[in-house]
Amino acid sequence: MSEEQEFERLLGHEFSNRKLIAEVRTHASLLNEPGGAQRVGNSRLAHLGDAVVGLAVRHALFKRFPKADKAKLTEDAKGIVSNAALAPVAHGMGIGRFLETGASLPTTQHGVRVLAGLFEAAIGAVFLDSNFETAAQVTLKHVVLPPLDDAT
DSSP states (O other): OOOHHHHHHTTTTSSSTTTHHHHHEEEGGGGGGGGGGGGGGSSSHHHHHHHHHHHHHHHHHHHHOOOOOOHHHHHHHHHHHHHHHHHHHHHHHTTTGOOBOOOOOOGGGGGGHHHHHHHHHHHHHHHHSSSSHHHHHHHHSOOOOOOGGGGG
């Protein structure tokens, strides 16, 4: 199994546009390396993915907790879509090992922001490769929603 196929397996989405996988896996620090100018970093995908993850989670919470007020929904969503929450998701999935970085960011230093950005970039790529529904399904397969007994 190739690295791309393993990445897809862990994510739970097979890409039609194979170029998106390379873009997801490319950290901005690699762009400053020799030959890096030919690559596209994942920051734009992470920007898009941040919005997709946020909407997917907020929609799921809205449906899951029909009696919750705006404050409760906002509080729950913030805890799920924050970098501090998404980084362990990426780490638990094992996708951090596929991130290609430059010398300024050794692979041993994938911090919270880098891992969260990788997850968001992956979800942004799924959205571009398919649609919102698929991206939301992939998102909700990996993030942890509060249990139903927390409903208010």
